[in-house]
Amino acid sequence: MSTIARLFAEKPCVFSIECFPPKQTTRFAAMQQTLRSMKQLSPDFISVTYGAGGSAGGVSSVQVAEFLQNELGILPLAHTLCMGSDRQKMTAQLEDLRKAGVRNVLALRGDRTPLRPESPDFHHASDLMDFIRQTAPDMEFSGACYPEGHPEADTLTADVANLLHKQQAGAVHLVTQLFFDNGKFYRFLNMARKAGITLPVSAGVMPIVRRSQIERTVALSSASLPSAFTRMISRWQDDPDSLRQAGIEYAVSQLRDLIEGGADGIHLYAMNDAGVAEQVYEGIRDLLGR
Numbered sequence: 547m548s549t550i551a552r553l554f555a556e557k558p559c560v561f562s563i564e565c566f567p568p569k570q571t572t573r574f575a576a577m578q579q580t581l582r583s584m585k586q587l588s589p590d591f592i593s594v595t596y597g598a599g600g601s602a603g604g605v606s607s608v609q610v611a612e613f614l615q616n617e618l619g620i621l622p623l624a625h626t627l628c629m630g631s632d633r634q635k636m637t638a639q640l641e642d643l644r645k646a647g648v649r650n651v652l653a654l655r656g657d658r659t660p661l662r663p664e665s666p667d668f669h670h671a672s673d674l675m676d677f678i679r680q681t682a683p684d685m686e687f688s689g690a691c692y693p694e695g696h697p698e699a700d701t702l703t704a705d706v707a708n709l710l711h712k713q714q715a716g717a718v719h720l721v722t723q724l725f726f727d728n729g730k731f732y733r734f735l736n737m738a739r740k741a742g743i744t745l746p747v748s749a750g751v752m753p754i755v756r757r758s759q760i761e762r763t764v765a766l767s768s769a770s771l772p773s774a775f776t777r778m779i780s781r782w783q784d785d786p787d788s789l790r791q792a793g794i795e796y797a798v799s800q801l802r803d804l805i806e807g808g809a810d811g812i813h814l815y816a817m818n819d820a821g822v823a824e825q826v827y828e829g830i831r832d833l834l835g836r
Contacts, residue, residue, distance in 0.1 A: 548621060549686050550650050551718040553590050554746040560590045560811035561827075561834055562623070562721075562748060565818055567597030567605040574605045578613060583820035585618050587827040588836055593623040593652055593721070593813070608639070612646035623688060624648055626678075628668035629656035633677065636668070640682045652721065653678060653687045672708075675715035689717040691747065693725045693734040697768050706737050713745055721748040721813050724763075726796075727772045728803050748811035749804045753797035753822050755790040757783050794822060798829030805833040 553560050563584055568577050584592065592614055599606025611622035624643055626636065643651065653674045656662060668674040671689055678687050689712040692705060699705035709720070720743075725731055731749055738747070754760060760779055764771065778796055782789040801812050812830075816823040 549718075550591060550621070550623065550688055551686060553621075554719060554810055557590065559805050559809060559834060560746070560748065561588070561814075562591045562593060562811060563587070563589045563814045563816050563823060564593045564595065564750075565610065565816070566595040567599065567607055567610050568818075569597075569604040571599075571603075571605055574609070577605070577610070577818065578617075580818055580820045581610075581614060581618060581620075584816070584823055585620060587823060589620065590811075591621040591623050591650070594625060596625040596627050596654075596656070608642045608646055608648070611643065611648045615647050621650065622648055623650045623652050625652045625654055626674065627654050627656035627662070628665045628671060628674050629658065630662035631665050632667045636674070636677060637681065640678065640685060644682070644684070649685055651678065651685055651687050652690070653717070654690055670711070672711040672715045675712060675717060679716045686718055687716065688719040688721060689745075690723065691720040691734075691738070692723045693731045694723075694768065694770060702734070702737065706734070706741050706743070709738060709743050710741065713743055717745060719746050719748065719811075721811075722750040723769070724750045724752040724767050724815050725769050726764075726775045726800070727770055728800055728807070729772075730770060731804070731809075732807065746810035748813040749809045750813040750815055751797050751800050751804070752815035752817070753793045753826055754779070755793040755819070755822055757786070757789065759817075790822075794825045794829070797826055801826065801830050802833060805830060 594607045594610045597604055597607045607624050611624040614620045614622040653671050655671045678685050695702035695705040778792050782792045
């Protein structure tokens with residue numbers, strides 16, 4: 547099976563999807579079916595957000611990554627977090643991934659929440675990357691980036707400068723936080739290249755297809771909202787069917803522009819919705835050459 551680095555070396559635009567482990571183990575079978583449907587879209591890889599599983603309940607990211615790798619033959623990118631972890635826990639997680647045959651991880655600091663204490667060993671994602679490089683040299687790791695700057699960064703310029711630490715730590719690729727204004731992405735990418743960031747970047751897009759996403763996802767992402775997006779929401783927020791279609795069309799428009807604009811990769815935050823992923827894919831597959 548290929549690696550993330552090789553994908554970006556071989557393809558003009560890498561297509562990936564993100565999924566998240568269900569919070570109840572009884573939902574794993576349904577998720578497996580969702581992933582089988584997503585396989586039909588020929589994603590180059592699927593990233594799996596962090597899920598502890600085990601005594602914490604729910605399904606672990608290792609279980610999902612193992613299913614993708616060994617049952618579906620899809621390259622998984624498993625998320626690892628600084629928050630709530632330490633050297634011992636991370637060593638165990640990396641060993642579990644290794645046993646499952648998974649060699650690609652996304653190293654993240656993770657959001658600060660009451661449920662996840664600060665890590666005594668990893669204060670920044672680059673610290674975790676250094677640890678992975680030193681203790682698991684067979685693992686390949688990616689990092690996150692923020693087109694409009696990390697919420698805790700003083701400025702976008704300072705945040706872009708911090709990406710150099712991830713590149714120097716050995717990251718092979720970056721994936722962005724979701725955004726709705728492609729102009730913000732192009733500005734960020736231009737700044738990153740000028741700062742010496744040479745890593746390929748996957749542009750992250752989330753179709754907003756439900757009203758609940760507006761209040762939750764959009765607010766938490768801190769992404770700026772262009773007028774075309776706010777007009778769409780204002781017009782269709784009380785019409786669920788029309789909002790779903792309009793949200794998909796907006797995402798397709800974003801993605802087509804990104805592909806035509808030369809993005810190294812596009813990353814679809816599909817929220818475990820195979821139907822949405824399929825509709826978006828149908829709108830861009832011609833540009834992906836599939």
